[in-house]
Amino acid sequence: xxxLEIKNKIExxxxxxxxxxxxxxxxxxxxxxxxxxxxxxxxxxxxxxxFDYLFALSGIDFGEDxxxxxxxxxxxxxHLIQITVKTSDREDPSxxxxxxxxxxxxxxxxxxxxxxxxxxxxxxxLKNLFLxxxxxxxxxxxxxxxxxxxLIR
Amino acid sequence: xxxxxxxxxxxxxxxxxxxxxxxxxxxxxxxxxxxxxxIVRNVDMDLGYIHRSIExxxxxxSYKQIIHLTDRLDYLSAHMNNEAVCLLAEKAxxxxxxxxIKIVRTIMDELTRISSHVLWWGVTGMDIGAITTFxxxxxxxxLINDIFEETCGTRLTMNYNVxxxxxxDIHENFVKRTKDVLKHLKKKLPxxxxxxxxxxxxxxxxxxVGVISGEDxxxxxxxxxxxxxxxxxxxxxxxxPYSAYDMVDFEEAIFTEGDSFARYKVRIKEMWESISxxxxxxxxxxxxxxxxxxxxxxxLPVGDYLQRVEASRGDFGVxxxxxxxxxxxxxxxxxxGFANLTALNKMAxxxxxxxxxxxxxxxxxxxxxxxx
Numbered sequence: 001x002x003x004l005e006i007k008n009k010i011e012x013x014x015x016x017x018x019x020x021x022x023x024x025x026x027x028x029x030x031x032x033x034x035x036x037x038x039x040x041x042x043x044x045x046x047x048x049x050x051f052d053y054l055f056a057l058s059g060i061d062f063g064e065d066x067x068x069x070x071x072x073x074x075x076x077x078x079h080l081i082q083i084t085v086k087t088s089d090r091e092d093p094s095x096x097x098x099x100x101x102x103x104x105x106x107x108x109x110x111x112x113x114x115x116x117x118x119x120x121x122x123x124x125x126l127k128n129l130f131l132x133x134x135x136x137x138x139x140x141x142x143x144x145x146x147x148x149x150x151l152i153r
Numbered sequence: 154x155x156x157x158x159x160x161x162x163x164x165x166x167x168x169x170x171x172x173x174x175x176x177x178x179x180x181x182x183x184x185x186x187x188x189x190x191x192i193v194r195n196v197d198m199d200l201g202y203i204h205r206s207i208e209x210x211x212x213x214x215s216y217k218q219i220i221h222l223t224d225r226l227d228y229l230s231a232h233m234n235n236e237a238v239c240l241l242a243e244k245a246x247x248x249x250x251x252x253x254i255k256i257v258r259t260i261m262d263e264l265t266r267i268s269s270h271v272l273w274w275g276v277t278g279m280d281i282g283a284i285t286t287f288x289x290x291x292x293x294x295x296l297i298n299d300i301f302e303e304t305c306g307t308r309l310t311m312n313y314n315v316x317x318x319x320x321x322d323i324h325e326n327f328v329k330r331t332k333d334v335l336k337h338l339k340k341k342l343p344x345x346x347x348x349x350x351x352x353x354x355x356x357x358x359x360x361x362v363g364v365i366s367g368e369d370x371x372x373x374x375x376x377x378x379x380x381x382x383x384x385x386x387x388x389x390x391x392x393x394p395y396s397a398y399d400m401v402d403f404e405e406a407i408f409t410e411g412d413s414f415a416r417y418k419v420r421i422k423e424m425w426e427s428i429s430x431x432x433x434x435x436x437x438x439x440x441x442x443x444x445x446x447x448x449x450x451x452x453l454p455v456g457d458y459l460q461r462v463e464a465s466r467g468d469f470g471v472x473x474x475x476x477x478x479x480x481x482x483x484x485x486x487x488x489x490g491f492a493n494l495t496a497l498n499k500m501a502x503x504x505x506x507x508x509x510x511x512x513x514x515x516x517x518x519x520x521x522x523x524x525x
Contacts, residue, residue: 025459052372055374055461055470055487058472058483071472080459108491128201129199130204141209
């Protein structure tokens with residue numbers, strides 16, 4: 001399926017999405033965080049789309065907002081989309097956990113949690129995976145993080 | 154007697170640390186095992202012992218510098234990792250590279266894959282208890298590393314790919330040496346089968362151990378040889394061809410059993426396929442420039458970029474969000490090893506500790522790749 005066909009399919013399935021106008025290899029969609037779980041289970045279970053493979057889950061700091069970028073692929077049709085979810089609350093950012101839909105998200109969400117401080121609602125065990133257990137110096141991957149030991153500033 | 158045992162001798166679940174310094178974890182990986190006797194009830198991971206925060210460093214590094222950081226991820230797939238960043242930048246800047254560059258890159262990728270897989274083969278044998286294989290694996294790997302040393306100047310972290318081509322032209326001995334190594338490998342790989350693949354003890358240690366179905370493999374995001382052992386067709390060289398992979402004819406190694414032995418067979422078959430790919434290309438290297446001229450400072454246009462390559466361990470991906478500056482705004486390395494480790498708990502549940510070692514070995518963990 002071409003990007004346009006995927007876009008039409010998704011538009012018919014769900015309203016309230018923002019499609020990126022940039023010309024990229026893959027379709028970029030911004031999803032309001034309230035709709036995330038519903039939207040993902042829709043496109044996973046839809047037969048023509050069948051986005052069943054979570055390729056990557058990356059936390060991201062946009063400067064103002066925090067967010068998560070999901071790259072989803074269909075193992076059957078091999079097409080790929082990028083989904084962005086944003087939250088403007090930097091003090092207590094929270095996004096729904098999708099580990100029930102994609103088990104692959106489980107450890108990736110733990111990673112995004114410790115490095116960006118994003119709380120994934122519904123994740124059973126958001127402990128530190130890479131950082132030490134007693135880490136209290138903030139969230140290293142955020143843009144406003146500073147550390148005396150940082151080699152590159 | 155049996156009643157007495159169950160009544161009086163009650164077993165209790167306990168925790169055991171495996172790692173961070175354990176020979177079978179292939180690096181500093183700590184697993185916290187919940188055990189019932191010797192049976193694994195839960196595997197909890199503690200990572201980050203060699204986390205170097207490469208993704209954060211990349212936010213303050215130019216694209217040319219980033220290439221140097223990528224071969225510190227999975228050091229056994231250094232060429233593929235370098236290539237991913239180069240291909241990404243070339244795609245974003247519309248740089249067209251010639252066939253010489255494409256073919257040399259592909260040959261280098263496949264040599265890297267063979268060298269990684271022979272090392273894996275040796276280490277797997279050792280994990281299961283066959284020390285000899287370790288020596289055999291290193292013997293073949295040494296020959297390939299010699300080729301790398303001659304052409305790239307280094308044996309492990311090659312940094313041979315640059316944006317727009319290759320760092321140096323290939324050495325004059327490259328073609329001859331590569332052919333010699335292929336000839337040698339074709340003689341030695343059947344020996345590997347005699348020594349290990351057909352060994353009944355070895356087979357019994359791997360068969361029906363760590364079974365994962367194709368459906369679960371997709372759900373848990375498994376990739377590379379690990380997923381192909383469960384019958385999932387996921388070879389990036391086939392599905393999203395890059396470099397010279399659309400010029401060659403090869404078969405994707407797929408086995409459907411989903412157990413450790415299937416994963417073992419996938420890698421053995423991949424070595425044969427790699428040999429065939431190199432043979433198809435080695436005489437076709439055209440005479441041409443080895444590098445396309447690029448700007449001194451590389452700035453990617455604003456946008457989202459993703460490049461995937463088939464590294465030795467699977468589907469390696471680089472995602473870049475660019476804001477038009479010389480540094481990326483966000484760069485994510487999608488590590489195949491981290492994704493493969495996700496399903497460890499599912500694979501190992503109810504098995505013995507020795508089986509967990511077999512599973513770790515056949516999903517081929519490389520810790521720098523997981524920790525990044």
